[in-house]
Amino acid sequence: MPNPSFWAGKRVLVTGHTGFKGAWLSLWLLRMGAKPSGLALEPPTDPSLFSLAGLDRRMESHIGDIRDPAAVDAAVRAADPEILLHMAAQPLVRLSYDEPVETFATNVMGTVHVLEAARRAPSLRSIVVVTSDKCYENREWPWPYRETEPMGGHDPYSASKGCTELAAAAWRRSYFKKSGAALATVRAGNVIGGGDWALDRLIPDCMRALMNGRSVAVRNPHAIRPWQHVLEPLAGYLTLAEALHTDADAARRAELEDGWNFGPADSDARPVSWIVSRVVERWGDDAAWDLVGGDHPHEATHLRVDSSKARSRLGWEPRLDLSGCLDWTVEWFRRYQAGEGAEAITLDQIARYEQMDGKNP
Ligand SMILES: NC(=O)c1ccc[n+]([C@@H]2O[C@H](COP(=O)([O-])OP(=O)(O)OC[C@H]3O[C@@H](n4cnc5c(N)ncnc54)[C@H](O)[C@@H]3O)[C@@H](O)[C@H]2O)c1
Numbered sequence: 001m002p003n004p005s006f007w008a009g010k011r012v013l014v015t016g017h018t019g020f021k022g023a024w025l026s027l028w029l030l031r032m033g034a035k036p037s038g039l040a041l042e043p044p045t046d047p048s049l050f051s052l053a054g055l056d057r058r059m060e061s062h063i064g065d066i067r068d069p070a071a072v073d074a075a076v077r078a079a080d081p082e083i084l085l086h087m088a089a090q091p092l093v094r095l096s097y098d099e100p101v102e103t104f105a106t107n108v109m110g111t112v113h114v115l116e117a118a119r120r121a122p123s124l125r126s127i128v129v130v131t132s133d134k135c136y137e138n139r140e141w142p143w144p145y146r147e148t149e150p151m152g153g154h155d156p157y158s159a160s161k162g163c164t165e166l167a168a169a170a171w172r173r174s175y176f177k178k179s180g181a182a183l184a185t186v187r188a189g190n191v192i193g194g195g196d197w198a199l200d201r202l203i204p205d206c207m208r209a210l211m212n213g214r215s216v217a218v219r220n221p222h223a224i225r226p227w228q229h230v231l232e233p234l235a236g237y238l239t240l241a242e243a244l245h246t247d248a249d250a251a252r253r254a255e256l257e258d259g260w261n262f263g264p265a266d267s268d269a270r271p272v273s274w275i276v277s278r279v280v281e282r283w284g285d286d287a288a289w290d291l292v293g294g295d296h297p298h299e300a301t302h303l304r305v306d307s308s309k310a311r312s313r314l315g316w317e318p319r320l321d322l323s324g325c326l327d328w329t330v331e332w333f334r335r336y337q338a339g340e341g342a343e344a345i346t347l348d349q350i351a352r353y354e355q356m357d358g359k360n361p
Contacts (some may be wrong), residue, residue, distance in 0.1 A: 001354070002238035006246070008033035011123070013079040015039045015066060015114060016087035017059070020196040021130075023049035024230050025085065026059055027343065028238070028350050039064055039075040040088050045204075049195030052342035066110030069117070076117035083241050084121070084181070086114050087130040089161075094200045096157035097297045107160035108167060115171040118181065126244035127176070127183040128237050129168045133226060133263060133305045134158035135187055144226075144266060144304035147187075147259045154298055165259060172257060182244040182257050187305060188233035189226030189263040192325060194332020194349070195342055196230075202272060206279050206289075207333045216280060216289035221273035226304050228264040228318060229325040231353045236262035236316045243314065255313060263305035268322040275326070282330040319356045 012029055016022040017038025027049075029036040037060035043050045055061065060079065064071035066088050076084075089107045090096065096103040111129060118124055136145040137152025151166060153159030165185050172183040192203040199205075202218075209216045244256050263269075280287040310316040320328065328349055335345045 001235055002028075002032065002242060004032040006242050007238070010034045010083055011079060011081050012036045012083045012085065013039065013076065013081035014085045014087065016089065017055065017061065018043040018048065018050040018063075019087065019091075020049065020193075020198060021191060021230055021234065022087050023053060023055060023195060024193065024346060024350075025087070025234050025237070026050075026055050027053060027346050028234060030058060031347060031350060037075070037079040037081070038062060039066065039072065041065060045197035045199075047197060049342055049346065052195070053346065054343065066113055067105050069113040072113040072117045073120070076114075076121050080123050081121060082123050082125055083245060084114070084118055084124060084127045085130070085237060085241060086111065086128065088114075089130070090157070091132075092198065092200055093134070093155050093157045094297060096155055096160065100156035103156050104160050104163070107157075108163045111164045112167055112171075115168065119175050121181075124181040126241045127181045128241045128244070129164065129183065129185045130237065131164050131185050131187055132158070132161040133187050133189050133261070133303055135161040135165050136305075137162075138303060140302050142302055144263070144306035145261070146306045147261055147309055177257075182253055184240055184244060184257055185259045186233070186237055186240065187259060187261050187263075188236070189228050189269075189303075189305060191230045191233060192227055192329050193230035194329055194336065194345060202275060203279070203329060206276060210280070210283045210285075210287050211333065211337055213285070215287070216276055217292045218272060218276050218289050219292050221271060221276075221291060223272050224269050224302050224304070225272070226263040226269045227275060227322055227325065228268065229320045229328060231350065232264065232318045232320065233262040235319075235353075236260065236310055236314070239314050239316050260310050260314070261305040261307045262310055262316065263307045264318050265321065266304060268318075268325075269304045270322060278323075278326050279330060282326060283334075319353060
């Protein structure tokens with residue numbers, strides 16, 4: 001769990017701060033007294049948690065494209081960060097089939113631009129590059145992937161995240177290792193929570209339909225994913241960034257500077273149909289879901305990650321099981337629909353999460 005007294009006053013640059021995870025992370029950083037700044041394109045959705053929470057006024061927000069090295073350089077210089085959390089990306093598998101070049105340009109070359117600017121950032125001590133559980137070569141087997149397994153990716157998005165991992169490792173070995181910031185990469189599962197309105201993602205698709213009184217259209221009911229609440233990987237990223245910044249001992253630094261899985265418990269990897277039926281049940285109002293036929297682009301059927309390393313070496317552990325995660329997600333959208341402010345709901349859930357000392361309150 002992140003230590004608020006460590007984060008208080010820290011200058012933290014978050015790329016992708018206008019997105020779903022970035023907005024949650026920025027609100028959490030502000031709550032802990034950190035000084036976050038951000039670099040991203042305009043919010044990718046309307047509505048967005050970023051805009052609803054007024055984050056453009058509450059942090060130094062740079063709207064810029066990471067495919068443009070000059071824009072990245074300017075934002076990094078202005079922020080003079082001590083910690084860099086790089087999350088900006090084209091994050092959607094289906095869109096990556098339509099826009100493979102843009103996906104690689106943003107996810108791979110965008111990361112290279114961020115790492116290059118990071119080399120010139122004098123105060124930087126700790127870098128966390130966010131990739132994905134999809135970075136592994138997926139063999140469609142039932143076992144969870146460990147950090148030591150080969151990178152790969154069937155579709156352009158997954159392959160771009162595998163390449164991002166390779167680029168980050170090369171920059172670490174070639175530049176940062178000799179002098180400079182400690183760098184790690186992080187691989188989370190399918191993240192869900194309030195305030196996500198992305199297209200072609202299960203929970204936002206569900207919430208759009210349910211809030212408008214429609215039935216939910218489901219494409220890949222049998223696909224198994226490691227579902228987790230957005231606060232779980234964010235707690236992992238913050239814990240790791242803090243350790244990279246603090247743990248000066250060479251052996252510990254060597255251990256930390258690596259890839260890290262932050263997935264849910266194995267039992268929380270469930271098929272899409274299981275998730276949708278539970279969401280619909282929690283929503284009530286006679287909500288329902290339907291199968292959408294037709295040809296859909298390939299998406300992995302089995303995907304789980306093994307997070308034993310984060311548990312044993314960072315003391316990180318998921319706090320919400322899948323049932324709690326769905327409760328909090330449906331609760332967020334219900335409260336939002338009832339007129340409560342997005343920032344207040346989000347901060348309330350962050351506070352409750354911080355106070356949990358075991359699984360589900
Ligand atoms: N949401 C998930 O389930 C999930 C799972 C695994 C990994 N991830 C990774 O987590 C990170 C955040 O994902 P998210 O769910 O918040 O996505 P999101 O779409 O909500 O946010 C993406 C962010 O990246 C920014 N961005 C996109 N292209 C950019 C560009 N060219 N230049 C600058 N900024 C750009 C957007 O403006 C936005 O701020 C991504 O790296 C994603 O691949 C997400």
